[in-house]
Amino acid sequence: MPHLFSPYTLKDVTLRNRIAMSPMTMYRSTDGRMDDFHVMYLGARAAGGFGMVFPEQVAIAPDGRTTPHCAGIWSDDQVEGHARVTSMIDSMGSVAAIQLGHTGRNGSELKPWVGGGLGVQLPPDHPEGWQVVGPSDVPYGFGKRPYPVHPLSVEEIRAIHRQYAEAAVRAHEAGYRWLEMHFAHGYLGASFYSPLANTRTDAYGGSLENRARFLIEALDAVREVWPEHLPLTARLGSDDFHPDGAQFEESVEVVRWLRDHGLDMIDLSMGGNTDDMREPFFPTPSAWVERGARVRSEVGIPTTVSWNLGVPQNADRAVREEKVDLVLLGRPSLANPHWPVWAARELGHADPFTLVPEDWGWWLSNFRGHDASIGWPAPAPTAVEDPDELERSA
Numbered sequence: 001m002p003h004l005f006s007p008y009t010l011k012d013v014t015l016r017n018r019i020a021m022s023p024m025t026m027y028r029s030t031d032g033r034m035d036d037f038h039v040m041y042l043g044a045r046a047a048g049g050f051g052m053v054f055p056e057q058v059a060i061a062p063d064g065r066t067t068p069h070c071a072g073i074w075s076d077d078q079v080e081g082h083a084r085v086t087s088m089i090d091s092m093g094s095v096a097a098i099q100l101g102h103t104g105r106n107g108s109e110l111k112p113w114v115g116g117g118l119g120v121q122l123p124p125d126h127p128e129g130w131q132v133v134g135p136s137d138v139p140y141g142f143g144k145r146p147y148p149v150h151p152l153s154v155e156e157i158r159a160i161h162r163q164y165a166e167a168a169v170r171a172h173e174a175g176y177r178w179l180e181m182h183f184a185h186g187y188l189g190a191s192f193y194s195p196l197a198n199t200r201t202d203a204y205g206g207s208l209e210n211r212a213r214f215l216i217e218a219l220d221a222v223r224e225v226w227p228e229h230l231p232l233t234a235r236l237g238s239d240d241f242h243p244d245g246a247q248f249e250e251s252v253e254v255v256r257w258l259r260d261h262g263l264d265m266i267d268l269s270m271g272g273n274t275d276d277m278r279e280p281f282f283p284t285p286s287a288w289v290e291r292g293a294r295v296r297s298e299v300g301i302p303t304t305v306s307w308n309l310g311v312p313q314n315a316d317r318a319v320r321e322e323k324v325d326l327v328l329l330g331r332p333s334l335a336n337p338h339w340p341v342w343a344a345r346e347l348g349h350a351d352p353f354t355l356v357p358e359d360w361g362w363w364l365s366n367f368r369g370h371d372a373s374i375g376w377p378a379p380a381p382t383a384v385e386d387p388d389e390l391e392r393s394a
C-alpha cells in the first residue's frame with residue numbers, strides 16, 4: 001500500500017516521497033527573473049524533505065504575469081536564474097517542477113498586501129500595468145478588475161501557444177524535470193474553459209469541446225517539445241461553483257481528452273472565474289481528494305490535489321486510500337519548510353531525519369536527546385475532517 005513516504009515514479013522521474021510543494025506566486029522577481037531569494041526559499045523546502053518543489057506560476061509572456069514582480073520564462077536571459085534554482089533543488093534530493101501559465105484577464109495587478117487584497121488591478125495606461133487579454137471582452141468584475149479585456153484573435157491565440165512551447169523548451173534547458181500547465185484559478189486557460197469568461201461564438205467558445213480547445217492546443221504545443229520521458233501535467237479549473245460556469249461533471253470528460261493528448265497527471269482545482277461562488281470551494285480536506293479519486297478511477301489518470309491537506313494524517317490517508325497519487329501543499333510549505341520531516345514524526349516514521357540532507361540528518365539522528373531539546377514542535381492534533389474544528393480547539 002502506498003503512503004506519504006513511498007517513492008513515486010511517473011515517466012522517468014522518481015520522487016522520494018508523495019509530498020510536493022504547490023506553486024505559489026512570490027512577487028519577488030525583477031524583470032521576471034529568479035534570484036538569490038528563490039534559490040534560498042525553494043532550496044530550503046527541498047532540503048526540508050519535499051519530494052518535489054514548484055516555484056510559482058511562471059509566465060510565458062510579460063503580459064502573462066499577475067504583477068510586474070512575478071516570475072517568467074519568456075526570454076533566454078531568464079534561464080540562468082531558473083537553472084540556479086533547479087540545481088539547488090536537485091542537489092537537495094528533490095525534483096524541480098515548473099508551472100507554466102498566462103494570467104489572461106487576471107493580470108496587471110498590485111501585490112495583494114499593497115493593493116488591499118487579491119486581484120486589485122492596475123489600469124492599462126499605468127506605467128507598471130498592461131492591457132489584459134482574454135477569450136472575450138468580459139472583465140472579471142466585482143470591483144477589482146474593472147478594466148477592458150482585449151479579446152484574443154485566432155492569430156493571437158496561436159502566438160500564445162507558440163509562447164507556451166518556447167517557454168517549455170527554456171524550462172527543459174533550465175533543468176526542470178516536471179512541467180505543469182496552469183489552466184485554473186481564473187487565468188487564461190481557465191477563462192477560455194469557463195462560460196463565465198468566454199462568450200466567443202467561434203471554434204474557441206460555446207460547446208464544451210470548443211471551450212476546451214485552447215487548453216488542448218496549448219498542451220499539444222508543449223507536448224511536441226517537452227521530452228516524452230518527462231511528466232507533463234495540468235492544473236485544471238474544474239469547477240466554478242456557479243450554475244453558469246465550468247462544471248465538475250464536464251471536467252471529468254475534459255480530463256479524458258487531455259489524457260488522450262498526452263497528459264500524464266491531472267491536478268484538480270477550482271475555476272476561479274468569479275467571486276460569486278455558490279458553494280465554498282475548499283470546505284474540507286477531503287472535498288478535493290474525493291474529486292481526485294473519482295477522476296483517477298473513471299479516467300484512469302494519475303491525480304493530485306491541494307487545499308487543506310496540512311494535517312499529516314489527512315495527507316497520508318489520501319495517498320494510502322489511493323485516492324490521489326501525490327499531495328500538493330501550499331500554505332503548509334510556506335509555514336514550515338520542514339513540513340515533511342515534521343509529518344514523518346507525526347506519522348510514526350522510523351527516522352524522520354533521513355528526510356533532511358545527510359550531513360545534518362546524521363547529527364539529529366545520532367545525537368537526538370529529548371524532543372524538546374532539539375526544537376521539535378508540540379504534536380499536532382489527529383486527523384480532522386473539518387478544518388474549522390482546529391480553529392475552534394485552538
Ligand SMILES: Cc1cc2nc3c(=O)[nH]c(=O)nc-3n(C[C@H](O)[C@H](O)[C@H](O)COP(=O)(O)O)c2cc1C
Pocket residue numbers: 022023024025026056057099182184185235269306307308309310328329330331332
Ligand atoms: C501565496 C500563494 C500564492 C499562490 N500562487 C499560486 C500559483 O502561482 N499557481 C497556482 O496554481 N496556485 C497558487 N496558489 C495556490 C496553491 O498552489 C494551493 O493550491 C493552495 O494554497 C491550496 O493549498 P493549501 O491549502 O495547501 O494552501 C497560491 C497560494 C498561495 C497561498
